[in-house]
Amino acid sequence: MTPLHHLRAGIIGTGFIGPVHIEALKRLGVQVTAICASTSSARKTAEQWGIDEVYGDYDHEAMFASPNVDVVHITSPNNVHVEQSLAALDMGKHVICEKPLGMTSEETARVVAAVKKGGKKGPVFAVNYMCRFFPAVLQMRALVERGDLGQIIHVQGHFFQDWLLHQTDFNWRVLAKEGGKLRAVGDIGTHWIDAVSFILGAKAQSVFAHIETFHKTRLRPKGQVQTFAKVDPKKMEPYKVDTEDFGSVLLKFGNSKHGYANGVHANASISQVAAGWKCSLALGIYGTKGSVQWDLQQPNEIIVGRRDQPNQILQRATPGFDVDVANFTDYPGGHPEGFSDAHKMHYRAVYEHIASGKKIPALFATAEDGHHEVKLCEAILQSSKTQGWAKI
Ligand SMILES: NC(=O)c1ccc[n+]([C@@H]2O[C@H](COP(=O)([O-])OP(=O)(O)OC[C@H]3O[C@@H](n4cnc5c(N)ncnc54)[C@H](O)[C@@H]3O)[C@@H](O)[C@H]2O)c1
Incomplete structure (x- = not known):
């Protein structure tokens, strides 16, 4: 593995995910x-983590100027x-941007253009x-890619959380003006869609969606x-809600290069008001030879289902998972890896891509993938309004 300690990171944001x-x-x-x-x-x-350079007042430009x-x-x-993102690219910095890439496809197209302008030698x-970097997701992708599940017929699943269940959860x-017009679907639903797209090796092309706001105020x-x-609820004031709490999305995917996932239909339920579910991204991929199921809340195993043979539970870092998937895991089987490890594996993949001079293939989501997810959100919104299929 390439040593990564010569690369230096600057972080914007110190909230939950920073x-x-x-x-x-x-x-x-x-x-x-x-x-x-x-x-x-x-x-x-900076004090907590031993970080030398501190840029207050949200002064990202000053941080980008740092050598x-x-x-x-x-x-x-x-x-x-x-x-x-645009300011960082302009200063020649490599970027890992949180999802979603932006608020509208009009603005995210500018990021795609700026990355393209940088060319092969650019940032x-x-x-x-x-989520692409959970070994389970990489293994599901391998099963589809080599035809183990046969021709993929359909995909089904959900992404459920409950942290916005109460009227007082804020x-x-x-707020649409801060997070974007789609909330539950934009915030967590796009993780589900990106993971499915990554596993299938195909992009969603059209959607049929219905979204709902339970707490109107x-x-x-x-x-x-x-x-x-x-x-404290006593220190609160009422406001009108302009984003959805939950939604249902039907997707039609395009063709995959390997040919095992062509025109696949998928459906997902997305909710941030699903009591008891903390962070359950669950999906099942169903093919002519078998199926595979996974839930982020049990991230270390997948269930492979067969019609005429016994079903199997395959575990991370055991012979049930492929050797190339093992590059994305650090601990032996039975020593659980989860959410923070998927982040770690993602950053390793990006930094190794940088360190190799872009020679190691980019499995991560690019600016174009991020742009596609924003276009998808716009199509979902349009479909929910017109109650018909919308093209992406
Ligand atoms: N990939 C994931 O698993 C994942 C998980 C959670 C959040 N996210 C994404 O991460 C981002 C942040 O989410 P969060 O939950 O950490 O939010 P948060 O509100 O907990 O934290 C946001 C941070 O950004 C800072 N900030 C606000 N305006 C800023 C500005 N103009 N410049 C610099 N910093 C500013 C805030 O002070 C705060 O420190 C969102 O885009 C969200 O979608 C991704």
Whole structure:
């Protein structure tokens, strides 16, 4: 494996996911040299993690000017992703941007153009659809790619959470102007769609969707809160909700290069108000020779189903998983790996791609993939309004 300690990272954002990036990078041996956020939280995070350069007042431009940052991680809210991505690319920095890539396809197209303009020698750009890097997801992809499941017929699943179940649960994602017009589907549904697209080796081409808002009015705290933080209901005020709590999405995929997944139909239920479900991304891929199922809440195993043979439970880091999938896992079987490890494996893949001079194939989501997910969100919104199929 290429040593990664010569590459230096600068992080924007210190909320829920920023420290997940920092921790994963530290475990990979990447130097985290700079942090950017509000002055107080940037200082606090720098102190906690031993980060030398602190850029307060959300001054990302100052951080991009630092000669000690090679790769920028954008973990700020969605409405500043494009502005920060373009500025980082302009300074010649490699970027790992949190999903979604931006608020509208009009603005994300600018990121795609900027990456293209950089050319073969230009900066590497990745969008953090890190579910691709669960070994289980890579193994499902291998099963489909080599025809073990036969011709894929359909895909089914859900992404359920419950952290926005109560009327008093608040986060900037609930506001369309801060998180984007699609919330549950845009925030977590796109992880499901990207993972399915990665497994099939095909892109979604059209959608039929229905989205609903259960809490038409919610209560919000006066001031900002971090994701998953608890707030005293007495310090809250009512506001109208302009994003959905849950939705159902039917997707029609295009053709795959390997030919085992052509024109596949998929359906997913997405909810952030599903009591008891914390972070359940579940999917089943059904083919003519067999099926495979997985749930992110049991990330280390997949169930392979057969009509005329016994079903099997295959476990990560045992002979049930392929050798190339083993490059994306660090611990032996029976020693669980999960959410933070998938982040770590994603960043390793991106940094190795950078360190190899782009010679190692890019399995990660590119700016084009991120742009496609935003176009998909727009089609989902349109379909839900017109109650008909919409093309992406
Ligand atoms: N890939 C994943 O698994 C995953 C998981 C959670 C969140 N996310 C994504 O990460 C991003 C952040 O989500 P979060 O849950 O950490 O939110 P959060 O609200 O907990 O944190 C956001 C952080 O960004 C800072 N910030 C706000 N405006 C900024 C600006 N203009 N410049 C720099 N920093 C700014 C805030 O102070 C805060 O530190 C979102 O885009 C979200 O979709 C991805």
